[in-house]
Amino acid sequence: MAAWVAWKSVRGPICTALGIAAISSISLASPAHAAEPWPAEVQANYRIQFNGFEVGQFTFNSSVHERTYAISANADISALLGFVRWNGATRVSGALAGNGPRPAGYNFDFRGASKAGSIRMSFGSGAVTTINFNPPMPDPPGTVPVQPAHMRGVLDPLSAVLSLSRPKDGNPCNQRVAVFDGKARFDLAFLPKGEVPIAEGKPATAPEMLTLCRVRVVPISGHVDDEKAQELKRNLGIEVAFRAVPGADLFVPHRITVPTFAGSAELVAQSLTIRTHREQIALVN
Numbered sequence: 237m238a239a240w241v242a243w244k245s246v247r248g249p250i251c252t253a254l255g256i257a258a259i260s261s262i263s264l265a266s267p268a269h270a271a272e273p274w275p276a277e278v279q280a281n282y283r284i285q286f287n288g289f290e291v292g293q294f295t296f297n298s299s300v301h302e303r304t305y306a307i308s309a310n311a312d313i314s315a316l317l318g319f320v321r322w323n324g325a326t327r328v329s330g331a332l333a334g335n336g337p338r339p340a341g342y343n344f345d346f347r348g349a350s351k352a353g354s355i356r357m358s359f360g361s362g363a364v365t366t367i368n369f370n371p372p373m374p375d376p377p378g379t380v381p382v383q384p385a386h387m388r389g390v391l392d393p394l395s396a397v398l399s400l401s402r403p404k405d406g407n408p409c410n411q412r413v414a415v416f417d418g419k420a421r422f423d424l425a426f427l428p429k430g431e432v433p434i435a436e437g438k439p440a441t442a443p444e445m446l447t448l449c450r451v452r453v454v455p456i457s458g459h460v461d462d463e464k465a466q467e468l469k470r471n472l473g474i475e476v477a478f479r480a481v482p483g484a485d486l487f488v489p490h491r492i493t494v495p496t497f498a499g500s501a502e503l504v505a506q507s508l509t510i511r512t513h514r515e516q517i518a519l520v521n
Contacts, residue, residue, distance in 0.1 A: 274300045274332070274398060275484060277511040284313060287499035291315045292322075294503055298397065303332045307394040322348045328394040330359070337398035338362070339391060344418065355418035363388040367418055375419075375458075382421055382457045390416040396424075408478050408487045409449035420458035426451055432477060434490070446477040446490055483517045484510045 277299050284292035292313035299306050306329045313322045324346040330339035342357040356368040364387035391399055396413045409428035415421070431445040451474040459465050479490035492503040508519040 274298075274305070275486070275510050275512045276300055277509075279507075279509040280488065281506045281508075282503040283506050284311070285502040285504060286315075300332070305330055305332060305337065305398060307397065309394060320349060322346070326394055328392055330395055332398070337391065337395045339395040342392040342394075342418070357392065357416075357418050359392075364390065364416060369418075373419065376460055378460045378462065380455075380457045380459055380461050382416075386421040386457050387416055390414045390421065393417055400426075408447060408476075414456075416458075421456040422459070423454040423456065424451060425454060426476070429475065434479065446479055447487065449476045449478065450474065451476055479505070479519075481508075481510065481517060481519065483515065484512050486510065 275298075278297065280296040282294040282296075283290055284294055292311060292315075294309070294311045296309045297307070306327075308328075309326045311322075311324045314320070324344065326345075327341075327343045328339060329341050330337050332338070339359045341359070342355075344355040346353060353373065354370045355373075356366075356370075357364055358366040391413065393415055396415050399413050400408070400411055407428070409426050412423055412425045414423055427450040429448040429450050432448050433444060434446055453474065455461075455465050473493075473495040475491075475493045476489050477491040477493075478487040480487055488505070488508055489503070490505045494501045505519075508517075510517045
């Protein structure tokens with residue numbers, strides 16, 4: 237029972253880490269290749285850990301063809317010797333415009349031990365136009381209502397990847413993105429924290445340091461405004477360590493850490509493959 241209670245207490249932070257991974261999966265190291273702002277294909281694999289123990293896998297795949305994009309992400313979590321299992325699969329498509337991504341469709345499917353469901357969203361003219369839940373997912377008492385204005389000028393979690401891929405000053409730790417996942421509207425603010433050395437093995441030509449960002453989650457609506465929400469607002473312990481990939485002019489998240497009272501949830505990069513229009517780059521930890 238204690239293990240079950242501990243799992244329920246960290247499930248939210250693990251999902252927070254997954255969301256940040258999806259949103260920050262690729263960021264351009266510099267705007268040097270404005271004509272090629274996004275690689276043709278990106279494949280990334282992450283290990284999900286809690287207190288140092290592996291509890292799952294997260295994969296991210298993106299492709300860009302001319303002015304359209306498609307992104308998919310999958311998370312598989314297994315804890316308590318397989319007694320608790322959860323899977324989430326997200327698919328997104330849209331178009332690339334001069335001011336960034338314009339999502340068209342968002343599909344999220346999940347399955348756990350006791351429930352399964354899906355969320356479907358459509359976008360048009362820079363706003364969410366339709367949302368469908370299967371089965372219906374009523375908001376719990378005390379939920380801050382999502383207003384129509386909250387669904388304008390927002391991105392789904394995966395389309396936000398493309399928004400973050402072109403930081404104006406080339407710094408991945410100086411950005412803020414407005415996100416709506418079908419239920420909750422929130423901002424993610426990336427703040428600089430410094431650099432740390434890469435502890436794992438790396439190619440001889442790879443940079444020696446990781447760029448470390450603090451991430452502040454700012455709930456806007458769709459959440460219950462209780463002590464947990466207030467703690468989320470105050471929590472500046474969430475960190476993303478970005479790894480530079482000079483050959484592709486990219487920063488990729490190497491490690492994402494979300495602290496909890498029971499320990500730390502982490503996503504740690506295992507492998508990355510990037511195909512640009514010039515070359516293919518592979519990194520394996």
